Amino acid sequence: MTLPELISIIVAAGAFIGSVFATSVAALTNRAAAKKGYVETLLATITGLQDENKRLFDRLTLYGQKLTEFQIVMDEREKHIIGLETSLRDATVGRAERAIYIEQLENKVRILQEKVDKLEKEVKRLEENGTG
Secondary structure, three states: OOHHHHHHHHHHHHHHHHHHHHHHHHHHHHOOOOOHHHHHHHHHHHHHHHHHHHHHHHHHHHHHHHHHHHHHHHHHHHHHHHHHHHHHHHHHHHHHHHHHHHHHHHHHHHHHHHHHHHHHHHHHHHHHHOOO
């Protein structure tokens, strides 16, 4: 249930309670036998309930504003998290590409080292045969 829905329910409940008491007061005031003290008590109760309703409505309005501010902060954090995740994914892909490139270079170095070793053996063999 969202905050605006909750506010609407509380306001409606307050209005209903107020109307019930107002109706009771109206019915009692129309009766000639109604005691003045009882009516005054009911009026005081209605006034108190209306004040409480206004206080709760103001409080819920404040909470609604805070909720909106909180939602803005959460949206900004979500965008930041998405940016960090993207950055991490890009870095991971880059690291994997560099690892492949390093492996390729190591293979080339190994092949070249094998060729150098063969050439050194050939040079040594030629020197031993006296043709070098």
